[in-house]
Amino acid sequence: MEVCYQLPVLPLDRPVPKHVLSRRGAISFSSSSSLFGGPAPRQLSKRRGAISYDSEDQTALYIRMLGTYGDVRVRSQVGFEPERRGSHPYLYVDFRTLHSRPEAARPVSARNVRRLLSFQRYLHSSRFFHGIPANNPLGYILDDDFTGQAKLMLQKVGNWNFDIFLFDRLTNGNSLVNLTFHLFNTYGLIELFQLDMVKLRRFLVMIQEDYHCQNPYHNAVHAADVTQAMYCYLQEPKLAETLTSCDLLLGLLAAATHDLDHPGVNQPFLIKTDHYLAALYKNSSVLENHHWKSAVGLLRESDLLSHLPTEDRLNMEERLGSLILATDISRQNDYLSEFRTHLDKGDLCLTNGGHRHFILQMALKCADICNPCRPWKLSKQWSEKVTEEFFHQGDIERKHNLEVTPLCDRQSNSVANIQIGFMAYVVEPLFVEWSRFSDTRLSQTMMSHLSLNKQGWNEGRDKQEASSSRASEEQRTPATKDSNSKVLPQGSKGS
Numbered sequence: 306m307e308v309c310y311q312l313p314v315l316p317l318d319r320p321v322p323k324h325v326l327s328r329r330g331a332i333s334f335s336s337s338s339s340l341f342g343g344p345a346p347r348q349l350s351k352r353r354g355a356i357s358y359d360s361e362d363q364t365a366l367y368i369r370m371l372g373t374y375g376d377v378r379v380r381s382q383v384g385f386e387p388e389r390r391g392s393h394p395y396l397y398v399d400f401r402t403l404h405s406r407p408e409a410a411r412p413v414s415a416r417n418v419r420r421l422l423s424f425q426r427y428l429h430s431s432r433f434f435h436g437i438p439a440n441n442p443l444g445y446i447l448d449d450d451f452t453g454q455a456k457l458m459l460q461k462v463g464n465w466n467f468d469i470f471l472f473d474r475l476t477n478g479n480s481l482v483n484l485t486f487h488l489f490n491t492y493g494l495i496e497l498f499q500l501d502m503v504k505l506r507r508f509l510v511m512i513q514e515d516y517h518c519q520n521p522y523h524n525a526v527h528a529a530d531v532t533q534a535m536y537c538y539l540q541e542p543k544l545a546e547t548l549t550s551c552d553l554l555l556g557l558l559a560a561a562t563h564d565l566d567h568p569g570v571n572q573p574f575l576i577k578t579d580h581y582l583a584a585l586y587k588n589s590s591v592l593e594n595h596h597w598k599s600a601v602g603l604l605r606e607s608d609l610l611s612h613l614p615t616e617d618r619l620n621m622e623e624r625l626g627s628l629i630l631a632t633d634i635s636r637q638n639d640y641l642s643e644f645r646t647h648l649d650k651g652d653l654c655l656t657n658g659g660h661r662h663f664i665l666q667m668a669l670k671c672a673d674i675c676n677p678c679r680p681w682k683l684s685k686q687w688s689e690k691v692t693e694e695f696f697h698q699g700d701i702e703r704k705h706n707l708e709v710t711p712l713c714d715r716q717s718n719s720v721a722n723i724q725i726g727f728m729a730y731v732v733e734p735l736f737v738e739w740s741r742f743s744d745t746r747l748s749q750t751m752m753s754h755l756s757l758n759k760q761g762w763n764e765g766r767d768k769q770e771a772s773s774s775r776a777s778e779e780q781r782t783p784a785t786k787d788s789n790s791k792v793l794p795q796g797s798k799g800s
Contacts, residue, residue, distance in 0.1 A: 451475045459487050462533060463540055465750055466680055469530040480529040481516070482509045485561050488536055494557075497550045500609060508607035515566045515599060522691040523567035528560070530687075534672035535560035541743045544664065547655035555621060556665050559628035560672055562600035567592065570698045572635070573710060590633045597626040624662065631666035632673045634731070640670060641735060648741050664742075671739050677724065677732045677758050678751035684758050692720045721766035728759050 455475040461467065462484065473480035486509055489495055495502060516525035535556055538544065548556075568575075572591045575583045586594040601622050604610055610618050631640060644667055647653045647660075655661050676687035699713030712723065733755060740748040 451477070455483065459484070462487065462491075463537055465537055465747060466683075467533050468683060469526060469533060470683070470686065473526050473529065478518075478525075479513065481513045481525045481532070481561060482506070484529050485509050485512075485532055485557060488532070488557055489554075492550070492553050492557075494550065494554050498554065498610075499612060504607050504609045508603060508609045509561075511603050511607060512561055512565060512600075515603070516564070517567065517569060520567060520569040521693040521697070522687070523564050523569060523694065527687075528562070528564060530676075531563060531669075531672045532557060532560040534675045535669060537747060538668040538672060538743075541745055541747065543655060543743055544668070547661060548665075549661075551621070552661055552665060555624055555628060556668065558600070559625055559665075559669055562603075562625075563596055563629050563632050563669065563673060564592075565596045565599040565603075567596070569694055570701075571710070574698055574702070577707065590630055590636070593630045593633045594626075597629040600625060600629065627662065628666055628669050631670055634674075637670075637731060637735070640667065641738060644738050644742075648738060653742070667739065667742075671735060674732055674735070675751070677728050678736060678755045680754055681758055681761055684754065685761075688720055688724045688762075692718075692723055695723070719766070719769065721762045721769065724762045725759065725766065728755065728762075 452475075455472060458467070458472050458475065469480060472484070476483045486506065489500075489505065494500065495505065512528075513525045516523070516528055518524050539548065539553060539556055572583070572588075574580075575591055576588050580591075582595055583591050585591075604622065610621065613621075643663070647663075653660050653664070655664065676684050676691075678684075679687070695710075695713040696715040696718075699709050699715055701707075702709045702713065712718065736748075736751060736755060740752055
């Protein structure tokens with residue numbers, strides 16, 4: 306891909322250095338971030354960011370955070386359109402993280418340590434170098450008792466009732482790092498692929514930091530939960546007997562990175578606000594493509610797989626992308642139809658590499674939306690979190706006079722209604738077919754929880770409707786009493 310940099314207004318523009326084209330950055334900023342209390346455009350113009358890329362095969366897209374000081378245009382053989390500045394240029398990443406902080410004197414020169422980071426990691430690093438204390442001063446220090454409890458939980462990591470919220474608290478918010486590292490070690494992947502443990506730990510920390518902790522749902526805890534569910538599926542007899550070590554590695558990596566750098570809004574939101582990611586990926590699997598490219602960027606930045614032959618490494622990156630792209634909910638029916646056809650014909654052969662990869666895709670899809678199949682205590686928490694994120698998007702759309710996405714409208718929706726519809730039309734059809742493929746105790750447990758959770762939300766909706774009906778009756782009753790209690794004039798007859 307040929308990349309053209311057009312920076313006519315910025316006087317200090319220089320060619321992009323080669324070391325920049327070997328690192329990864331993040332979603333770019335807009336000049337109007339001050340609408341949400343973000344840094345001033347002049348400050349933004351000094352920052353840089355990028356989508357992940359490779360300087361060797363020229364698949365690079367360098368995006369400079371220019372504010373109003375320049376323009377970035379992209380030309381390529383595949384026909385990327387120039388970055389569009391729509392009528393809503395301020396709608397870009399995660400609106401909850403944009404808050405101004407007074408800058409203190411810098412104890413360390415930021416020039417010497419500036420790297421291309423995702424927005425999330427840039428925020429953390431800039432706070433550190435500006436002398437701003439972290440939100441949690443304890444950092445990674447844990448009480449021995451908590452560490453011990455976390456280790457005990459990891460002994461039961463294959464239990465479907467695994468409480469990821471409790472585990473996240475016990476690990477001081479590092480559930481994704483600790484869980485994924487443990488699973489790599491459990492499968493012996495560190496030794497099999499000769500992974501450098503320091504690079505692996507650094508890679509996992511970067512993954513965790515690239516999830517936006519301000520997102521109620523699409524955050525590192527969700528990624529850890531999906532990774533734990535994926536491990537449960539990988540343990541199923543049909544998979545455990547046939548999957549290769551490379552399949553296991555990619556399955557865990559895909560689960561951990563499947564929502565990497567998620568902005569907390571959906572694809573239609575990015576499209577209707579003319580976000581540059583929508584233009585970059587031509588309105589097709591926009592978020593999933595970004596998650597994949599972000600994951601590849603971190604793999605290359607950490608050099609985790611740099612010791613592998615180039616052909617093998619590139620093949621693994623492509624397969625990783627194929628897994629992550631399968632989580633696009635808009636393509637659910639395509640995958641489900643193919644899965645159902647295979648099951649009807651009975652032609653799935655897991656000794657075939659293509660069939661194994663397809664089953665990994667279906668397993669990741671199940672892991673991604675398995676919350677309704679968890680015990681009620683866990684499922685209810687996830688339902689409330691995802692609805693909160695939906696409603697937050699709807700609030701932003703309403704505030705800026707955009708068409709409110711029906712699912713995100715808190716004025717016409719409730720948690721119960723959203724979950725009942727999601728279970729009926731998305732979750733249940735998928736897990737019915739998965740149960741046909743893997744008719745095990747785990748599948749029976751998931752379907753049982755799904756049924757109970759549907760019943761719970763239906764009962765909750767009925768109670769809510771009954772309560773609303775009573776409230777309406779109570780509002781009408783006083784008026785009726787007043788009209789019937791009028792004193793008739795003496796000598797008159799009531800009707």
